[in-house]
Amino acid sequence: MSPLIPFPDGGYAFLEGVYPYSQGVVALPDFAIERAIFSQPVPMAEGFRRIARFLALQNRPKTALCAAELRSPKPFSFEGFVEFNKGYVSVLEQWQLYRDGRNPVARSNVAPEANPPAEPCFYAFCYTVPSIQTGSFVVAGSGEWPEGGRFPEDIVARGDLSPAGLQQKSDWVLATMESRMKQLGTGWKHATVSQVYSVHDLHALMPRIEQRIKPSTITRHYCRPPIAELEFEMDVRGVYLQRVI
Numbered sequence: 001m002s003p004l005i006p007f008p009d010g011g012y013a014f015l016e017g018v019y020p021y022s023q024g025v026v027a028l029p030d031f032a033i034e035r036a037i038f039s040q041p042v043p044m045a046e047g048f049r050r051i052a053r054f055l056a057l058q059n060r061p062k063t064a065l066c067a068a069e070l071r072s073p074k075p076f077s078f079e080g081f082v083e084f085n086k087g088y089v090s091v092l093e094q095w096q097l098y099r100d101g102r103n104p105v106a107r108s109n110v111a112p113e114a115n116p117p118a119e120p121c122f123y124a125f126c127y128t129v130p131s132i133q134t135g136s137f138v139v140a141g142s143g144e145w146p147e148g149g150r151f152p153e154d155i156v157a158r159g160d161l162s163p164a165g166l167q168q169k170s171d172w173v174l175a176t177m178e179s180r181m182k183q184l185g186t187g188w189k190h191a192t193v194s195q196v197y198s199v200h201d202l203h204a205l206m207p208r209i210e211q212r213i214k215p216s217t218i219t220r221h222y223c224r225p226p227i228a229e230l231e232f233e234m235d236v237r238g239v240y241l242q243r244v245i
Helices: 044-057 078-094 163-184 203-210
Strands: 004-007 012-015 024-027 031-043 065-071 106-112 121-130 137-143 193-197 218-221 233-238 242-244
Touching: 012 163, 024 031, 024 163, 031 044, 031 065, 044 065, 044 078, 044 121, 065 137, 106 193, 106 233, 137 163, 163 203, 163 233
Parallel strands: 031 242, 065 106, 106 137, 193 218
Antiparallel strands: 004 012, 012 024, 024 137, 031 121, 065 121, 137 233, 193 233
């Protein structure tokens, strides 16, 4: 179990995760989480500049950034993923988000199989605003690998793309989403969108998945997880306002 840590400078609390991202965030009392999606993916450096400008126009500090959704040209090697994260986290540190070895910002980072970007980009982001609404949240993306475990040895059903293997992978990821939501004090019934990322045929899995998730919340993305050898990823959010910018 990860501790839920208040981050009052941002108006949210977060589940402690790993160096590049937290496991999820939930709005503190008197705040709500909103989402902004770019009309076209924006390269990382320009994306950070646009997010800073957007937050300033909303009279919100940079520390209000609570979740990022990224798109990459292709899955990274494990070593390449580690190197990419250094540049990303260095900006969060400049923004006073990454502090004392803790990163409060949740994240997903996937690689579109069709029309991938030429370089890593921002796809969307979430931020907090003052609000009387309660309980909005974002669960960070996770694939079928126990974070902190051996890579790639501990990948669930590693290399098994059979229906049974994909079932094991999806079961693991769904359980991870459920565990994180429970720690955030929420659950599937409060989710507004459940995003699924895979390039494999999931038709046979859907009845089992829809027994746990509200079908109306499921959004399928034809994308691969960010690290080679992972095949199934999800993130979940309960956010009631979205902008396109």
